[in-house]
Amino acid sequence: MSAVLAEIENLSVAYRTENGRTAALSQVDLAIEAGKRLAVIGESGSGKSTLALAITDLLPNDALVEGEIAWPGLPHLPAPGRDIGFVFQDPGASLDPVLSIGEQIAEVAKNHLGFGWREAYIHACDLLERVRIPQPEAALRAYPHQLSGGQRQRVAIAVAIAAQPKLLIADEPTSALDTIVQREIVSLLDRLVSESGMALLFITHDIALASGFADAVAVFHESRLVEAGAADEVLSRPSRAYTRLLIDSHIDLATPPLIEGAQA
Numbered sequence: 001m002s003a004v005l006a007e008i009e010n011l012s013v014a015y016r017t018e019n020g021r022t023a024a025l026s027q028v029d030l031a032i033e034a035g036k037r038l039a040v041i042g043e044s045g046s047g048k049s050t051l052a053l054a055i056t057d058l059l060p061n062d063a064l065v066e067g068e069i070a071w072p073g074l075p076h077l078p079a080p081g082r083d084i085g086f087v088f089q090d091p092g093a094s095l096d097p098v099l100s101i102g103e104q105i106a107e108v109a110k111n112h113l114g115f116g117w118r119e120a121y122i123h124a125c126d127l128l129e130r131v132r133i134p135q136p137e138a139a140l141r142a143y144p145h146q147l148s149g150g151q152r153q154r155v156a157i158a159v160a161i162a163a164q165p166k167l168l169i170a171d172e173p174t175s176a177l178d179t180i181v182q183r184e185i186v187s188l189l190d191r192l193v194s195e196s197g198m199a200l201l202f203i204t205h206d207i208a209l210a211s212g213f214a215d216a217v218a219v220f221h222e223s224r225l226v227e228a229g230a231a232d233e234v235l236s237r238p239s240r241a242y243t244r245l246l247i248d249s250h251i252d253l254a255t256p257p258l259i260e261g262a263q264a
């Protein structure tokens, strides 16, 4: 058994709304294991993004929160951007259009790893190579609009892992991409986890996409954690009817295994 990085205990979150409150998470218990890939699966509105915001302590100030998140795998409370990296659905949301790609990655390394600019640029170039951006030295000088959607997402991943976080949260990182590029990005995340030892929390509504690489899955429905456990067990022998329904309606059993292929 691997070490627990974060332990979510009896977590409930509600948002204040004009008509009262919306429950976004209800009494959730969930462990995030160090170095493992946890897929958080559920339909839109089931509470997945709220979970990510709660983990990173970025919920809106007026959200009502009960329960606890403990970090036995860290010596201190996590700092977003340093101990926890984020990748969002739209890389445009995390990349600055007026800064070169090199500047954006180097800035993170400078701020969080204490590198000087030169060292930070060498680190940035290395990261672009790791996320398989062709001609990384030239790409350092490029701007986001000069890249394809898939390449922008690769750069956003490089920015997210630049401070060598212990946890990478990817919130629907492939939803805006076409199917082939989706699989390439998932495959890239999968490899980065193996290489770096960071944990990955992969949020998706697509159970088929998650089933190819997750070590563990957590299925959410209407703010509740319906089922969680090792991916092969939950996906082959779900104990809850809702999980079975998701699997039957989404998994294409003919889907080939993930292979990291051509550039996105």
Ligand code: ADP
Pocket: 015, 016, 017, 022, 023, 024, 042, 043, 044, 045, 046, 047, 048, 049, 050, 051, 060
């Ligand atoms: P998911 O990521 O699975 O789509 P969310 O965590 O975004 O789900 O949302 C869970 C519930 O909380 C939904 O009913 C959503 O409408 C509500 N919600 C999310 N963010 C807010 C907010 N800032 N204010 C009010 N309600 C919100």
